[in-house]
Structures are given as C-alpha cells and as structure tokens.
Amino acid sequence: MAVHGDKSALIVGAGGLGCPVAVALAEAGVGHLVLVDGDRVEPSNLQRQTLFWPADVGRAKVEAARDRLAARAPQLRITAVAERASPARLDAMLGGVDVAIDATDDPGFGFLLNDRALSLGVPAVLGGVVRFEGLVLPVAPGHGGCWRCLFEDEPAPHEVASCGDAGVLGAMAGVVGHLQAASALDLLAGSRHEVGVVTTIDGLRGRVRRVRVPPSEHCPACHGAARASAPPRESASCS
Numbered sequence: 001m002a003v004h005g006d007k008s009a010l011i012v013g014a015g016g017l018g019c020p021v022a023v024a025l026a027e028a029g030v031g032h033l034v035l036v037d038g039d040r041v042e043p044s045n046l047q048r049q050t051l052f053w054p055a056d057v058g059r060a061k062v063e064a065a066r067d068r069l070a071a072r073a074p075q076l077r078i079t080a081v082a083e084r085a086s087p088a089r090l091d092a093m094l095g096g097v098d099v100a101i102d103a104t105d106d107p108g109f110g111f112l113l114n115d116r117a118l119s120l121g122v123p124a125v126l127g128g129v130v131r132f133e134g135l136v137l138p139v140a141p142g143h144g145g146c147w148r149c150l151f152e153d154e155p156a157p158h159e160v161a162s163c164g165d166a167g168v169l170g171a172m173a174g175v176v177g178h179l180q181a182a183s184a185l186d187l188l189a190g191s192r193h194e195v196g197v198v199t200t201i202d203g204l205r206g207r208v209r210r211v212r213v214p215p216s217e218h219c220p221a222c223h224g225a226a227r228a229s230a231p232p233r234e235s236a237s238c239s
C-alpha cells in the first residue's frame, strides 16, 4: 500500500487550483479523493486547468477530472460530486475525510471551510490566487492561528477581487495548488509544525514570505463558537 493509501482528501473546486492539487495527491498515493465542483469545462479554462483537454469542453469538471486521474492512478478511488459545496452538505463531506483543501479561490468559502473543519476536527488547507499573487495556510484545531484569525471576517463582495474579475496567471495557480498539496500531505503525515504559518507568494517579483499567524483570543472558530455563526454564501470555483 502507498504511504497515504488509506488516506482520503476532500478537494473543493476542480479549477486552476484543484487540478494541480488533485494530480499531486493522486501521484503521492492518497487512496481516496472527493472532488466537488458544480461547473462545466469552458474553453477559457484550458490554459490553466491542466486536467482538461479541448474534448472535455461542456463536460462536468469533476467527471472529466475523474476520468483523467483514473488513467494516471488506477489504484485511486475518486468520488465526483458535480455540485457546489453548500453549507448544508459540507459537514457530511468533511465527516469522511482526513484532510480538506479549499481550491475554490473564493475567500467566502474559505471562512466556511475554516470554521466547519475546525469545529469537526478535520485539518484543512486554505488558500487562493489572484493575478500574480497567492497564499496558502494550513489550519488544524489547537495548532496556531486560522483563516479567521488572519482575516477576521468575510470581505464584502466589492472588497475583494476574484480571479474571474482580476484574472490569474495560469502558472501561479499551478504553484499555489502544488503548495496546497504539499501542505495537505504534511497534514496527512501527522505533522502540525506548519499549521498556522501563512505562505504568501509574489510571482511577479519572485518573493516568498512565511509568517506565523498567532491565534486570536477573539476568534470564534478557534474557540468553538463558529457553529452558531451565520453560514457564508455558497462557494464559487475559480473558472
């Protein structure tokens, strides 16, 4: 059995981040991937969403990704969920996995996954990429600051530029996605040394910074009160 053959991972978003995350975890021998995305492959996706070929245009992303991954890693078990990760379904999805990765590039979904994963005791990897910049933050209960410690609250829609509005360099999505996969594998191996350390990357200037996020004494997610908070909006993947 592979090193991680008995492990499972939830990947929410099968776009620019989700494709490299899925490939890296499959190649590392993770036994079961749960892919969640409600979008279909569009021609504009092909330059950075590397699991998809022109013949996949129009197919559900998770189904095209499942077929491509199965050809690369025949031992891999893949569950394809062709829908958006709603707050109502997320707890059930988290209940059956060893790690969860936010590959949606939607800051609002990052708060939801952060809160629910910490509440249920599932380690998670948050992150995002816009234009030439990206960040990655692994979180786990009782180990360092979380996504909500870092950003405090979900931004209003007009306060944040999505990759769809601002654009994203395909190569940067690959870099950030592979870093997310590396964090997920570290968590699956049982390490918690990197939890709460945010890595930011400026791809244009070649700068990488790593900063430890201190746990906030006022953070409801770190103190178990997130369950009572209002659920953020549904996720949208980076397409």
Ligand SMILES: [Zn+2]
Pocket: 145, 146, 147, 148, 149, 150, 215, 216, 219, 220, 221, 222
């Ligand atoms: Zn926190």
